[in-house]
Amino acid sequence: MSAGEARGSCHCGAVRFVARFPSRFVAHCHCASCRRAHGAAFVTWAGFPSAQVDVVEGRDALAAHESSAGTRRLFCGRCGTKLLFMSERWPGETHVALAAFDEPVDRPPTGHVFWDEHVPWLPPLAAPPE
Ligand SMILES: [Zn+2]
Numbered sequence: 001m002s003a004g005e006a007r008g009s010c011h012c013g014a015v016r017f018v019a020r021f022p023s024r025f026v027a028h029c030h031c032a033s034c035r036r037a038h039g040a041a042f043v044t045w046a047g048f049p050s051a052q053v054d055v056v057e058g059r060d061a062l063a064a065h066e067s068s069a070g071t072r073r074l075f076c077g078r079c080g081t082k083l084l085f086m087s088e089r090w091p092g093e094t095h096v097a098l099a100a101f102d103e104p105v106d107r108p109p110t111g112h113v114f115w116d117e118h119v120p121w122l123p124p125l126a127a128p129p130e
């Protein structure tokens with residue numbers, strides 16, 4: 001373990017990954033696609049250049065779901081944990097689900113994206129968009 005990276009894993013532990021700093025951003029995504037894919041009000045992503053993210057264990061357990069044309073969501077095929085997101089919209093970038101990290105990343109979430117798609121049932125503790 002070094003301070004220059006953070007490791008993460010799926011719920012069952014079959015898939016393990018490492019992301020090397022610096023990240024490009026950490027943000028809460030409120031888009032309807034993330035919401036449905038993750039079964040959550042919003043998904044917090046840490047974005048990295050793809051070359052800085054490696055699946056170090058369980059590559060064979062990874063499954064992919066093309067949530068829209070050119071967009072792939074990678075998850076553990078054994079336990080279903082959503083882990084990675086890649087899209088032609090952000091070429092060369094891999095978004096990693098912050099909740100899947102076992103160690104802290106190099107920055108806190110700094111904003112909300114697709115706020116116009118946010119659910120009306122978010123509790124008031126959620127910060128307003130920046
Ligand atoms: Zn798993």
Ligand SMILES: [Zn+2]
Pocket residue numbers: 029030031032033034035043114
């Ligand atoms: Zn999203």
